[in-house]
Amino acid sequence: MASTGLQLMGLALAMLGWVCGVLVCAAPLWRVSAFMGGQLVIAQVLWEGLWMNCLSQSTGHIQCKTYDSTLALPPSAQAARGLTVLSLLLCLLALMLGVAGAKCTHCMGDGNQASKARTGRIAGVLFFVAGLAFLIPICWTAHAIIRDFYDPNVAAPLKRELGPALYLGWGACVMLLVGGALLHIGSSPPGGKTQPVFGGAAKDNPRSGAAGEVKPQDKSFV
Template sequence: MASTGLQVLGLVLALLGWVCGALVCAAPQWRVSAFVGGELVIAQVLWEGLWMNCLSQTTGHIQCKTYDSTLALSTSVQAARGLTVLSLLLSILAVMLGVAGAKCTHCMGDSNQASKARLTRIAGVLLIVAGLAYLMPICWTAYATVRDFYDSNVAASLKRELGPALYLGWGASVLLLLGGALLHVGSSAPVGRALPVSGAAAKPSPSMGPAGEVKQQEKSFV
């Protein structure tokens, strides 16, 4: 019963991580414009994401535009795109395998528990890989943003700060990793204990050994 609860909890966390990851992938707030000058009035805020950038004004008007060319983007943005999309695809595949192999489902029948447990463990490993793949572009974007912010050679107008999408991305990665770990632990086979040797099994057979020969000789003389 405990392993079934771990599997269900792992699937729920994996689904939440996938939803958060999809929102982060589409959100344009990976990096926001930083105001390090002496201006007190901020009229516009620039948001930058993987697929578009947006210009938010104090009046509430937001204007977004997708990037014109993928090849014109930096290598880090292209790699972040590929890793996030790959992570989302692996996550949805892992969730499908986890649902098929969970103990509380009947997708593969109830008689094939060993195959179902193996399938769920594979789903857990895929979720862990997906979480690590999603974590890499998030951490790299945060590192590059902080590095450029404190670089004196970068102009003040080009400095950026960490956007709220990065924090949600860290949460999505943690959910995927926890979901994969719970699925794998909940599907692991319990460690069997060695059965004690019974006393009757340890006794010699009455027809074998010296004692058995003496009994047979006594019977022959009678």
């Protein structure tokens, strides 16, 4: 029962991480305009994401536009797109395998527990790998933003700050990594190693006696 609880908890965490990852991938809030020099009145705020950028005005009007060409993007943005999409696809595959290999489902039948355990462990590994793949573009983008922010050669209008999507992305990575680990641990194969039984072993084994005790031998005299 404990392993089933770990399995369900890991599957739920990984599913929540996948949903947050989809939101992070679609949100244009990876980079936010940085305002420096003591500006108190902010007329426009620029948001940048993987697929589009948006311009938010102080009046509440927001204009969004997708990027005209994928090949015109820098290589870092293209790599971030590929890793993010690959991570979400791995999560989708791991989710299907995790549901099929769960001990509380009957997708693979009740008599094939070894295959169900193997499928659950594979799903846990896929969730863990997806979390690592999703963590790379998040940390890569954050490093580039911080590096350009403190670079004196970069003009002030080109400096950016960490967007809310990056913080949500870190949370999604943690949920994917922890959920995958719990799912892998909870999907233990049936028929584990038997634990030694103390106290009752001497009763079951007629040959064993108490420590230091010598059974008297029956001698026959003629």
